[in-house]
Amino acid sequence: MRLLHTADWHLGKVLKGIDRTPEIAQALQDLLELVRKERVDLVVVSGDLFDRPQVSAEAEGHALEFFLRLRELGVPALVIAGNHDPKERLEAMAPLLALAGAVVRGRPLFREEGGVVRVKGLEAALLPFVSERVLVKQVFQEAEERHRTYAEAMRRILANLESPLILGHFALEGVRPGGGEFAFHLSEAYAVPPSALPLKARYVALGHVHRQQQVSEAPVAWYPGSLVQLDFGEGEEAERGALLVELPQEGPPRVHPLKERWGKPLRTFRLRPEELDGRLSELERFPGYLRLVVEGGLSPSVKEGLYRALPHLLAVEAAGVAPREAQEEGAVPPSLAEAYRDYLRAEGREEEALWERFVQVLREVELEALALGA
């Protein structure tokens, strides 16, 4: 059996006013061509089809077209919601997409509830993203078990769903972040230990982290990465794209990263104000989108002149203040929820209700930020 494994499309992504949807749609067109040419049997989409709860009609249209064209090719698909997806909307669309041969899951289900499906003779588990509190509540239903962690809940549900193929949207401990993911959902509270992956799985098709990488050998688990470079924080050279996975009747899967690259490059140029004139032609020629980080910053009028001269310039920042710069590659972003809990503890105020309220507000802010395309 030959799988095409993809994730993190982020249709509807708007980066500083630029709609990236056409670049992502081009990637999807090319993937369809690959499905045909490589005689793919099954397409696997491991979450984050969309960038936020409300996306443009155009973005939604591209997703629907993708599955309808797969149907024309006679190729079924398995789809789970990621943390960015409008999961209720995906659930609502599921019966319609089922007509196109795509099985779509917006929320996690245990095996006995339909969390495991059979497609072309292959058993596959579908584990969409769900927030920590919702998952813990779903898995540990007894009130005295509510202190359990996301990792424990994931271990329990993964064991329940154990199947030859597993789709999941979460960060495995030790993964190298791509830089453009939502930091809170990569934090320690959301890290799943590799030992939680059922050994009997033959291939674990992950989504969530935008840098392509293999994260486990037993069982074999990969992130395909995003289709395009979504954010300046994601390295221009970082691996990304899609994976072609051969799953033989027996023996280990063979995973082939596709060499195709999509979308425009995003590059940050760091320079001193006096270097600007000398490097202007280099900036003009750059074929992608630019961000300038200038030592000491620039006056509003110089900035304005630059934006006029360089239509592909998306941001001018003063050195040292860009928040993303603080996140060194590979560093584990701190969990605000954890930090607040530590603070309360240090203050001698272990008030669970207060902490819960904080997490709730944090989540609201988070959703708001996603809605703004952050």
Ligand SMILES: [Mn+2]
């Ligand atoms: Mn994502």
